[in-house]
Amino acid sequence: MDRRDFLKIMAASLTLPTLLPAEAGQGTGRWLNLIRPQSGEKLSIIYKRNGQVDMQAYRKVCGLMRDVKADQASVIDLRLLDILDGIRAALVQAGVPNPTFMVHSAFRTWQTNREIGGALRSYHMKGQAIDFHVPGVPTDILFTWMQKVKFHQGVGMGFYGGTPNWMHLDSRQVGRTVIWEG
Ligand SMILES: [Zn+2]
Numbered sequence: 001m002d003r004r005d006f007l008k009i010m011a012a013s014l015t016l017p018t019l020l021p022a023e024a025g026q027g028t029g030r031w032l033n034l035i036r037p038q039s040g041e042k043l044s045i046i047y048k049r050n051g052q053v054d055m056q057a058y059r060k061v062c063g064l065m066r067d068v069k070a071d072q073a074s075v076i077d078l079r080l081l082d083i084l085d086g087i088r089a090a091l092v093q094a095g096v097p098n099p100t101f102m103v104h105s106a107f108r109t110w111q112t113n114r115e116i117g118g119a120l121r122s123y124h125m126k127g128q129a130i131d132f133h134v135p136g137v138p139t140d141i142l143f144t145w146m147q148k149v150k151f152h153q154g155v156g157m158g159f160y161g162g163t164p165n166w167m168h169l170d171s172r173q174v175g176r177t178v179i180w181e182g
Contacts, residue, residue, distance in 0.1 A: 015094055030085040032061065033100040038068045047081060065106035065130070069115075074107045077128040080171040083155065084130070087146070096136060104166055105131040123156065129170035131160075139165035147179065158182050 029046040036042075043064050047057040061081065066073035084101060091099035108116075108124040123129035133139050143159045145151075156178040158168040172178070 030082060032081065032084055032088060033098060034061070034064050034103055035100055036064055036068065036103050038104075048078075048085075053078065062107075062127075065103060065127075067107050067109045067112050069112045070109045072107075072109050074127045076107060077126070077171045080128055080130065080169070083151070083169065083171060086151070087134075087142070090145075090149075091134065091137060096134070099134050099137070101130070101132045101134060102164075102166075103130060103132055105129075123170035123172055128172060129156075129168060131166055131168050133164050133166040135164075139167050143167050153177055 029050070030048040031044070031046040034041075034043045034045075041064050043060060045057045045060060047054055047061050058078075062076045063073050065076050088099045088101075105124060106129065107127045108118060108122065110125055112118075113122050113125050118124060124131075134142065140159065143157065146157065154171070154174040154176060156168070156170040156172045156176075158180045160166055160168065160182045168182075
């Protein structure tokens with residue numbers, strides 16, 4: 001079976017919930033599984049319990065989501081992390097075991113952003129954006145689903161081709177939505 005056939009079968013068997021798990025993971029806490037391909041770092045961590053941020057865990061998340069090139073960390077928007085936790089919870093409901101975000105890019109310094117040709121006012125520079133894919137989940141399926149369940153409210157999200165496909169997500173502002181395909 002080639003990869004395309006595999007993805008087709010995957011997509012057909014992947015039934016994402018029609019409603020968002022509103023308070024995803026609030027009982028046990030909000031958590032994230034993150035991998036940084038550039039550095040090989042991995043993190044599985046609860047960053048919030050009963051609405052309270054675990055500062056030590058949060059700092060680790062911010063560290064992993066740093067600008068790897070410049071080796072500089074910054075504050076990552078908690079709303080962005082909560083959106084990711086919601087995606088994770090939905091994928092668990094859909095039967096994806098242990099959904100993991102492959103973090104291609106998150107916080108960027110102004111200089112790195114310029115070097116890679118990022119948008120002039122990129123939300124990456126504010127710690128409000130992530131470029132990612134979830135292994136085992138076709139990004140186009142995820143992207144379409146996020147719009148269907150109105151996951152996109154108050155976010156910017158962009159779908160990009162390439163192998164593997166990946167998407168951009170940012171927590172720009174509640175009430176503002178921008179969607180694009182790049
Ligand atoms: Zn991006």
